[in-house]
Amino acid sequence: MIPLTLAQIAEITGGQLHGDPAALVTGEVVIDSRRAGPGGLFAAVAGERADGHDFAPAAVAAGAVAVLATRPVPVPSMLAPSVIVADVPAALAALARFVAGALPGVAIAGITGSSGKTTTKDLAAQLIERLGPTIAPAGSFNNEFGHPLTVLRADTATRYLVLELSARGPGHITYLCRIAPPRYGVVLNVGHAHAGEFGGLDQVARAKGELVEALPAEGAAILNADDPRVLAMAARTAARVVTFGVDDRAASIRAADVRLDDLGRPSFTLLTPEGSAAVALRLHGAHIVPDAVAAAALARELGLGLADIADGLCAAVARSPWRMEVRRRGDGVTVINDAYNANPESVAAALQALRHLAQDGRGFAILGHMAELGDTSRASHEDVGEFAARADLAGLIAVGEEAAPILAGARRVRSWTGDALAVPDGAAALDALANQLKPGDVVLVKASRAAHLEGVAAVLAREEADR
Ligand SMILES: Nc1ncnc2c1ncn2[C@@H]1O[C@H](COP(=O)(O)OP(=O)(O)O)[C@@H](O)[C@H]1O
Ligand SMILES: [Mg+2]
Secondary structure (H helix, E strand, O other), X not given: OOOEEHHHHHHHHXXXXXXXXXXXXXXXXXXXXXXXXXXXXXXXXXOOOOEHXXXXXXXHHOOOOEEEEOOOOEEOOEXXXXXXXXXXXXXXXXXXXXXXXXXXXXXXXXXXXXXXXXXXXXXXXXXXXXXXXEEOOOOOOOOOOHHHHHHHOOOOOXXXXXXXXXXXXXXXXXXXXXXXXXXXXXXXXXXXXXXXXXXXXXXXXXXXXXXXXXXXXXXXXXXXXXXXXXXXXXXXXXXXXXXXXXXXXXXXXEEEEEEEOOOOOEEEEEEEOOEEEEEEOOOOOHHHHHHHHHXXXXXXXXXXXXXXXXXXXXXXXXXXXXXXXXXXXXXXXXXXXXXXXXXXXXXXXXXXXXXXXXXXXXXXXXXXXXXXXXXXXXXXXXXXXXXXXXOOOOEEEEEOHHHOHHHHHHHOOOOOOOEEEEEOOHHHHHHHHOOOOOXXXXXXXXXXXXXXXXXXXXXXHOHHHHO
């Protein structure tokens, strides 16, 4: 962060200062006391399970200069230096807005969409880092806490901020864009993630499009030409529109001749106005090609040349865990851990990747529920089951009550001869597969985070040791 005195922090946040006004915060702003360090600021946030105020003493002991909190926090033998505010997230937003405003030389890019934000952000960051010091959030730091905390990491050395913007309702993205006004905006797709909370795909499109509405005329809106709801956002922005795509020949940045290797890693020809280049990704699944092309389009807007873009995409690795992690075990069984989250589009994409990896062999899917789909939940789970059966899996295991409709959907495909099973939890899923797997088999593990199937994937991935 740029250095700020406690007096400045109190002024920016409208808070009440307790402590030395000249004390200088030079380190990171954190909400997790375990990440607190010398010179930093600890923001006490009340979560569902814990109250950050209880961890303030630990943060101060670790070197935090002060605490941003809603009430004074006692630390041994004194009161911690603190700035007391009514609303800590709002105070973080105000601080982040100040820092972003104080760094006019930083180019800010926002990425949104229903699926693939983190993947695209990680790919884009790996390209843009070639241009200069870049700050991008770790994992999915994309909400009212993670977003300002990421912005606050910027300082005078920073040239680029690559931000992931998530929306669970109207106005969320507008709020995030006010914190750090983006000049570049990427919209990936409009899908069913959180569609239940929004009320439908058109409402999702309204909310995601808030990103392009926030862009200035001198900025660029980078839109997926293959998704009509995204392309239509061109009418909602003052910025120049740049299109990307895989299928659409009219898109200005495009992937052609997409092929997958035996582990499902895509290679393609990247077509740009400056020429074309061959790209082979290290990540898995055809569905990440649009993410890669979007990252390329953004890096190109920021000034990265085609050769660097292609080279950077070929070198890029997965930075955030549990998204299409493919592990081939010593015994020839392949495990796909895609347990970070799930919505109808990303489950279909993962099942397609599973089908590809299994080739003519057997594919198994362990699927937990897809969260936050609202009224469409049951029908969406049935559709996923039907899709899985059409992918001709050898076995389909639905984990947990909410995932059970997947089986009803699978049974709609009368010609399907695979095994379908509903189990209560991950341990039962592992039991069901035990002693069944043979060399050449491929197992996909996928669910929303709430289902916690990443442990199942981890156990499966290391099974070879037991054989
Ligand atoms: N363009 C895409 N279309 C469909 N699914 C995708 C796409 N890109 C990524 N995914 C899948 O969506 C899931 C979430 O990916 P992630 O990059 O974490 O997205 P987000 O940050 O938007 O939640 C993963 O299973 C990933 O494989
Ligand atoms: Mg994410």
